[in-house]
Amino acid sequence: MRSIIKNRKDYKPLLWVPNNIFLDISIFDDFSLIKSEIFFKKNKLFINKKNGLDHYIELNGVNLETVYFSVIIDNDKPFNIDLDTLTRRNEVLLLPVPVDAFSIKILSKVKIYPKENISLEGLYESNEMFCTQCEPEGFRKITWFTDRPDCLATFKVRIEGSNFYSTMLSNGNLIEAGNVKVEGKKTGRHFSIWSDPFPKPSYLFALIVGNLEISESSFITSSNKNIELKIFTEIGNKHLTTHAMKSLKKAMAWDEKKYGLEYDLKTFMIVAVSHFNMGAMENKGLNIFNSKFVLADESTATDTDLGNIESIVAHEYFHNWTGNRVTCRDWFQLTLKEGLTVFRDQEFSADMNDKDVKRIEDVLLLKSIQFPEDAGSNSHSIRPDEYIEINNFYTPTIYEKGAEVIRMIVNYIGEENYRNGMNAYFRLYDGQAVTCEDFLKALTLGSNISLDLFKKWYNQSGTPNVNIIRTKNKYDWNFNISQSINNQPSDLPIPIKISLINKNGSLIKFKIDNSELNIEHVYLLSKSNDNIKISSETLEVTPSLLRNFSAPVILKTDLVINDYLHILKFDNDGFNKWDAIQNLYLDSYLNNNNVYSITLVLRDLLSKKFINFSLLSFLLDIPSRGTFEHFLKISNPIQIFKKRKELMKIIGVALQDIFEIKAVELFNYKINADKKNGERALLDKILNYLVLINNKVGVDLAKKISLSKNMTISITGLKSLCLYGSEPPLDLLNKFFIKWKNDNLVIEKWFELMSSLNIEGKGLIFIKDLLSHESFEYKNPNKIRSVLGAFQKENVLLFHANDSSGYDFISEQVSLIDKNNPQVAARLVLPLTRFSNYDEFRKNKMKKALKNISNQSISPDLSEIVNKALR
Numbered sequence: 001m002r003s004i005i006k007n008r009k010d011y012k013p014l015l016w017v018p019n020n021i022f023l024d025i026s027i028f029d030d031f032s033l034i035k036s037e038i039f040f041k042k043n044k045l046f047i048n049k050k051n052g053l054d055h056y057i058e059l060n061g062v063n064l065e066t067v068y069f070s071v072i073i074d075n076d077k078p079f080n081i082d083l084d085t086l087t088r089r090n091e092v093l094l095l096p097v098p099v100d101a102f103s104i105k106i107l108s109k110v111k112i113y114p115k116e117n118i119s120l121e122g123l124y125e126s127n128e129m130f131c132t133q134c135e136p137e138g139f140r141k142i143t144w145f146t147d148r149p150d151c152l153a154t155f156k157v158r159i160e161g162s163n164f165y166s167t168m169l170s171n172g173n174l175i176e177a178g179n180v181k182v183e184g185k186k187t188g189r190h191f192s193i194w195s196d197p198f199p200k201p202s203y204l205f206a207l208i209v210g211n212l213e214i215s216e217s218s219f220i221t222s223s224n225k226n227i228e229l230k231i232f233t234e235i236g237n238k239h240l241t242t243h244a245m246k247s248l249k250k251a252m253a254w255d256e257k258k259y260g261l262e263y264d265l266k267t268f269m270i271v272a273v274s275h276f277n278m279g280a281m282e283n284k285g286l287n288i289f290n291s292k293f294v295l296a297d298e299s300t301a302t303d304t305d306l307g308n309i310e311s312i313v314a315h316e317y318f319h320n321w322t323g324n325r326v327t328c329r330d331w332f333q334l335t336l337k338e339g340l341t342v343f344r345d346q347e348f349s350a351d352m353n354d355k356d357v358k359r360i361e362d363v364l365l366l367k368s369i370q371f372p373e374d375a376g377s378n379s380h381s382i383r384p385d386e387y388i389e390i391n392n393f394y395t396p397t398i399y400e401k402g403a404e405v406i407r408m409i410v411n412y413i414g415e416e417n418y419r420n421g422m423n424a425y426f427r428l429y430d431g432q433a434v435t436c437e438d439f440l441k442a443l444t445l446g447s448n449i450s451l452d453l454f455k456k457w458y459n460q461s462g463t464p465n466v467n468i469i470r471t472k473n474k475y476d477w478n479f480n481i482s483q484s485i486n487n488q489p490s491d492l493p494i495p496i497k498i499s500l501i502n503k504n505g506s507l508i509k510f511k512i513d514n515s516e517l518n519i520e521h522v523y524l525l526s527k528s529n530d531n532i533k534i535s536s537e538t539l540e541v542t543p544s545l546l547r548n549f550s551a552p553v554i555l556k557t558d559l560v561i562n563d564y565l566h567i568l569k570f571d572n573d574g575f576n577k578w579d580a581i582q583n584l585y586l587d588s589y590l591n592n593n594n595v596y597s598i599t600l601v602l603r604d605l606l607s608k609k610f611i612n613f614s615l616l617s618f619l620l621d622i623p624s625r626g627t628f629e630h631f632l633k634i635s636n637p638i639q640i641f642k643k644r645k646e647l648m649k650i651i652g653v654a655l656q657d658i659f660e661i662k663a664v665e666l667f668n669y670k671i672n673a674d675k676k677n678g679e680r681a682l683l684d685k686i687l688n689y690l691v692l693i694n695n696k697v698g699v700d701l702a703k704k705i706s707l708s709k710n711m712t713i714s715i716t717g718l719k720s721l722c723l724y725g726s727e728p729p730l731d732l733l734n735k736f737f738i739k740w741k742n743d744n745l746v747i748e749k750w751f752e753l754m755s756s757l758n759i760e761g762k763g764l765i766f767i768k769d770l771l772s773h774e775s776f777e778y779k780n781p782n783k784i785r786s787v788l789g790a791f792q793k794e795n796v797l798l799f800h801a802n803d804s805s806g807y808d809f810i811s812e813q814v815s816l817i818d819k820n821n822p823q824v825a826a827r828l829v830l831p832l833t834r835f836s837n838y839d840e841f842r843k844n845k846m847k848k849a850l851k852n853i854s855n856q857s858i859s860p861d862l863s864e865i866v867n868k869a870l871r
Helices: 242-259 303-318 331-352 355-375 396-413 415-429 436-447 452-458 561-570 574-591 595-607 613-619 625-631 637-654 656-670 679-692 696-705 711-724 730-740 744-755 764-770 781-794 805-818 822-828 840-854 860-870
Strands: 016-027 032-042 056-060 065-073 077-079 087-089 092-096 104-112 122-126 129-133 153-162 167-170 173-182 185-200 207-210 212-220 226-234 267-273 286-290 326-328 432-434 465-472 477-485 494-502 510-512 520-525 529-536 541-545 554-557
Touching: 056 104, 129 267, 129 286, 153 167, 153 207, 167 185, 207 226, 212 242, 226 242, 242 267, 242 303, 242 331, 286 303, 303 331, 303 711, 326 331, 326 415, 331 355, 331 396, 331 436, 355 396, 355 574, 355 613, 355 625, 396 415, 396 436, 396 452, 396 494, 396 520, 415 436, 436 452, 477 520, 494 529, 494 561, 510 520, 541 554, 541 561, 561 574, 561 595, 574 595, 574 613, 574 625, 574 637, 595 613, 595 637, 595 656, 613 679, 625 637, 637 656, 637 679, 656 679, 656 696, 679 696, 679 711, 696 711, 711 730, 711 744, 730 744, 744 764, 744 781, 764 781, 764 805, 781 805, 781 822, 805 822, 805 840, 805 860, 822 860, 840 860
Parallel strands: 016 153, 226 267, 267 286, 326 432, 465 554
Antiparallel strands: 016 032, 032 104, 056 092, 065 077, 065 104, 087 092, 122 129, 129 207, 153 185, 167 207, 173 185, 212 226, 465 477, 477 529, 494 520, 494 541, 510 529
């Protein structure tokens, strides 16, 4: 299959755009019939232009069996069309239009086969439920349409299906429903008609047909409108929606309070689907979710799962305005909706929980998945200039780094100015498809502060390195601050939050150059090299730099061990406390020193009567293997894996006594408690240390809690034994499986644990056997990720085995999965491409595995990722 490169500079608005569409969708057991009436109008951009226009309509269609297709000009003039004779460009059909045409209606009927559609794009079947996934380009697998985000139309949809299917949903408001009759007689079929009054692009279309049960509630908006809230699930799962419903209400209330944004339809619906490529989809008024991000309670989901559900439910709801009411002009602008909405859901989660802990979680995610992407073969700016397959750009760069760019802007202009800018954004662009420049323009208008400098972030790939070197003068400090990307000077605008801590541990007021005295300053570095003067009442200070991670950069300073210890003890910025101990751990790893100092501080923190358990759990967590890999110029994943464990052992032995006391205390306090104040997170980290050093108290406790009624506690015990125990807990894992074998979402956790094991004498055979297990299913992306994704992440010794067996295994599986689901295959292969700073021996072996994939007939999705890595 030939790959077509799409370039941002080639964007052209269309002369003819869809204005409204009526869909009549009939669902049958083995096929579906889609009738459509599409009314096109001339784009208002071309109303007064006559020359140089392309007089054709662009239509997209993939795997459509066309029954009939006709065109009517100006309401009453048939226009003969033979589809087979029309010009095609990749997936685009060019339909010629008379130059003097005023309006156009296209009537079509196509036949599609949802049960055979295992790509999970377009209309497909999942556990006897018909559902859709249309972002980014799935609608073209349903019917002929101009399938691009700048074509907004109003949708009216009639759905017809067997009475077996009690639920038939689409976007908007339900306006009619009833039985289908022929000559007054019932047919065993029924229909529903939905109308969405808000124009939307086709990627936001949604349809659900199934036999589902429903959880219902309501929300009263600030203007006193009553909104019906409905969550649909497969039969038997209704009781698992309580947390998602509460999360939805929190999100709706927060968006009204924080942004002044009310919901705009009569009903908001969520549907949980078992087979889904992504996490969730924000279809207007009808969000479709991967079931793992809806169905949960404390017996089936961990605290982390519940937090993810709260965040993702909020994220998709927030898209109603940042993505739906205002959408992106083209897919190059994807970060416009995704980066902004990630920032919004991060702020929501911070307000609902612990702000410092949430910031640490967000930065950990950024550093673990986005920084490596920026350093690897798939490095790209938050608004890329070209792509082959847009599915490959739903990346941490577009999402997480895009959110960090928004955060930098907020840090620079301030919260009030940002809110004014967002008000301007909705006022100017509601109902439109716009660009990143339009967004910056609105923020500039609302804040009255020029943001032209920040345009550079939208075009720059790579992670900036910021270096700060201090020079102490008689009356002040001089900070020399420089920035570079890939060892080349750069001039991005980088807001750096700075505070000073005196020797007594207090934050003090200070000036930067001629600024006002303040406890915290935001300094904007916008040159490759700059010098600033910092003056305060005393020069005996420790700087707290890049507070709350005010910019997505790699910071290098001249701070020493005592400076980091001072920050760890006294800084009031929780993120910087965590960052300080991360630097201490890195120094211990590289130089084999200061471990004693770290353990003294940790012992002191563990001994305090009033502590932030959640924050302390992060302070106990040494940097991940990926962090160490990224930090080193040349790295060996197996050596890092082993050395990291050795560092953990040293800390575990030094704190063994207090770890024992605290573990038993946390167990006795939390095992049946309902509150989640971080105690369970702290127990998790402590057990990892105790199990690793084979401490009897820790090992016995981990075994005891492994079959707890609370899923967080159960997984804490099992995971510590799987990842850090001397013997694989196969007996406990078998009991866990027997207990939960009928719950697919919990069994995914079992697969993850099993995939992390390296069974002596079995090796890869044990992992391969999981793929033929009765509970595994290749059609289910969650199951694929729970085995093969977890294997690559956690099973370091097998995946990175020196004989290449792990790489070859993954390459074989990726090639197999690609035949049915290119999206999943393209994401699954990513760990195999992250070898930029590995030693040549390992790099060559990983490249060989990628070449084995490349030499086969593979999808454009997978080809783009693999060939970038090989280049």
